[in-house]
Amino acid sequence: MNASNLLVELFVEELPPKALQKLGDAFASVIFDQLKAQGLLASTESRLTAYASPRRLAVHVTEVLAQAEDKAISQKLMPVAVALDAEGKPTAALLKKLAALGADESAVAGLKRQGEGKAEALFYESTAKGVMLTDGVQKSLDEALAKLPIPKVMRYQLQDGWSSVHFVRPAHGLVVLHGTEVLIGVKALGLTAGSATHGHRFEATVDPVVIQNADSYAEQLRSEGAVIASFTERRTDIAVQLKAAAERIGGGVRAIEDEALLDEVTALVERPNVLTCEYEKEFLDVPQECLILTMKANQKYFPLLSADGKLTHQFLVVSNISPQDASAVTGGNERVVRPRLADAKFFFDQDRKKTLASRVEQLDKVVYHNKLGTQGERIARVRDIAKTIAQQLGNPELGRQADQAAMLAKTDLVTDMVGEFPELQGIMGRYYALNDGLDVAVADAIEDHYKPRFAGDELPRNDVGVVVALADKLETLVGMFGIGNLPTGDRDPFALRRHALGVIRMLVEKDLPLELETLLVSTLPAFGDKVQEATSQLVEFIYDRLANMFREQGYSAQEIEAVLALRPQRLSDVQKRLEAVRAFAALPEAPALAAANKRVSNILKKAEGDVLNHVNESLLLEAAEKNLHAALTCISPIAKKQFDLGDYTSSLKTLAALRSSIDEFFSKVLVNSEDEKIKNNRLAILYEVNKTMNRVAMLENLN
Structure with a gap:
């Protein structure tokens, strides 16, 4: 049968950038899978190529048939005893069944018998015509649009003024090509398939871009439409340009590494052009985390770091246009970023006018949880727990410093900077603590008490930070379990799994001489009568996380079960026990x-x-x-x-x-x-x- 390559493209208004890659992959894979399921792929070697740019979702599939091969079908009708009377003639039930299949009495002679005795039945054998490509693509496209992981659907009106459809963004074009042939009968979202699409809004040399055949799509878009259709290719191109731009500056300067930002910028441009911009050096007096965050989050810029990791006064912009004179583009971006940096500087200057200690009372007005009180009450509990942990470690001086750090740990939540950039909580607390002249260990602990914030994150850098981080996470775990606010399969709004893993990692990696159940029980008095005792439930929750952690490290289920069945209280011992069990099993x-x-x-x-x-x-x-x-x-x-x-x-x-x-x-x-x-x-x-x-x-x- 005739096989050619297939192209399907949906041309739309700008798609949500954070979802673009997922949308593109889903669109392509569902169409490919549906074509395969309908027998329209000529070869097991058929391949798909997904394309996704800000204004298009497309897929290219190789070796696609114009019509699927016919299929032999054998359908069970009914038992012979029901289908034929005593004289071997067809009963009314059999004739009715055949009529439903489009056959008549003449088909009776060709029916096959299978089985023996009472199990013997009649089977009707026929040939099903293979699906035509137009019908197959229509079904595949409908399925792909229905299954797209759309973050938020919008409803818009079609050109007839009466009809409306629901989709992620208004669609304006549909291209469906089988080789050079347009599959005119395919429709979607009020559009009929054609061969014309559109390139870059400003830099396309031709508009519309008429695709000559399925295989010329990417090249025509690049040469005529000034668009790199492939998400992966565009992303690689941006990464190469970022590196080259940094190398041109010299001195070991490099662009900040941020995979999520790179993905988002890739989804915002059709033909990337990386340009170098700068701002006044006076802004570098502001903590670099603030400047980096505002440039990345608000402007999608790539800050430049020096060889020693310090922020420079230059940054990189990924532009969607490539003018001969880029000064207007760089100048515009420099003008835009200055007010953002000025805001950050203003917040930093204003916040430093008040000490962290003077902000403690404000936490009494910040609600933490309706059953557990305010942030002020929570801080009082964390302080009590931190002092208890320090006592168990036998270090009074550690207890004094941990108490001070715990008292101030959440005060940056009521600063202007953290109010504007919540991601900087803890980080700004450290800067303000140093500004207040506090001990470095206490300042570091204020930042570090949130650690580890995610899988693989570093642990607190000193003992004070470890104690406060443990106290903070234990307060959350014991409090939430104590009021019955437990995580479910798909919901964990208070990140209890992450907190449990953080407790585990600190106990294990810091080799702390603390026993788990003793630690949990000693946390309870800090809550007074606000919570119910739920230690046993929480212990099992923590051991489940511990088992998962060691499974990910390559230990077998048998090894883990053997060790954790004893519920060892010193979690820092667990890995040594696992290694011992592994060595024993080899004997x-x-x-x-x-x-x-x-x-x-x-x-x-x-x-x-x-x-x-x-x-x-x-x-x-x-x-x-x-x-x-x-x-x-x-x-x-x-x-x-x-x-x-x-x-x-x-x-x-x-x-x-x-x-x-x-x-x-x-x-x-x-x-x-x-x-x-x-x-x-x-x-x-x-x-x-x-x-x-x-x-x-x-x-x-x-x-």
Whole structure:
């Protein structure tokens, strides 16, 4: 059958930039998948190429058939006993069924029989005509438009003045080409397919751009329309131009790296042109985070950093036009950015006129949560928790500094700068604390108490920051769990998962000698009667996050389950235990010991009454039980000493020596002796085995 490449383009008004790449990929993939499902792809090697620019969504698909191949269809009609009477003639039910399929009585002779006895049935075999490309593209396009992940739909009126449609932006053109042929019958959003599109608003050499064939689309748009249709190609071009522009300045200057900003700018321009601009150096007196944020967020500029990471007074603009004299473009952008930078400077100057300490009372007017009170009340709780943590760490001076940092940690929320740029909370608090002459450790802690803010983020840089960050996150977790405000599958408005992971990372990576449940219980008094006790629920939540974290690090589900089944309270020990379990699992004795450990556990679970926790040597009758008791007496103290020293790997390796004694015990000793005293004594031996083997991890989970 005739196969050619296919092009589908929807020309629209400017699409939302943050959603453009996702829209383009979805549009292309759904059309491709639908064509494939309808049998319209001539080869398994057919490929799609997605295009997305500010004013178009398009897809190019190779090896597309003009018509899908016919398909043989076998349809079950009904049991033979129902379809034919005693004389073998068709019943009314069969004739009615055939009529519904467009056949008559003459088709009865050609019906196939399958099955035996009562299961024998009649089947009608026919050939379904392959779908025509126009119909297939229509269905594919309809499906693609219906499934587009549109952030917000708008309703607009069509040119007839009566009809209206719903779409992300008004559509003004539809191109559908199969090779050089226009599939005129395809329609969408009130548009009929053609071959004409539009290029750049100002720099296209031809308008409209008439696409000659499906394969010339990208090149014609580039040469005639001054548009780079491919999102990926445009993004790469911008990245190359940014690097080149920075290198022309010299001195190791580089553009700030921001993948999200690069994506957004790519979605704003059709033919990028990177230009260098600058502003007055006096603005560099303002913290660079403020200037960078306002340039990136408000203007979509790329600030330039020096070789040592300091902000320079120059920045890069990605323009959508390429005039011979770019001075008007650069001058315009420089005029636009100055008021933004001036605002930042004004906020910074005004905020420094008041100390952070003088702003503490304002937090009493800021609502935190209707069940948990104001930010002022919250800060009081964080201070109490921070002091408790410092006490557990045995450092009074740390407690004093942590208390001061906790008291001031949220005060920058009521400053003008953070009011304008909420993303700077904590960062501005540090600058204002230094301006107030506070200790550097306290100032750093004010910024760092939000850390880690996301997966992979750095931890607080000093102990004061760690204590306040822990206190802040524990206050949120205990408070929210205490009022029943728990995260659901798709909702976590207070970022409790992120807070739990932050607590875990600090306890683990800072190797803090703090026990989890003790930490959570000691947090409760700070809330008074505002919350219910929910420690057990929160503990399970934290261990779930801990398990996820170690799964992502490559530990197996068995290894994690074995360690976390014991609910180790020192989270900083968990990784060492996991490494020990992994080393143990590699030993030749490991499978047998894991299986034996599971058997021991099952026997003890079924034992009636309390199992003795000591062995009576006078009741040891069999050589095998004497040998096991002797081995335990010899090996257990060594393994325990290694365990107490934190050498978990050596402890488990030491226990591997018990294998032969345990195997001999189970092969030669009947645990459930008729003599109750002997049975209980043997259970006591197994209790010792279970206690000795499961200090580091529940080894039965490795079975």
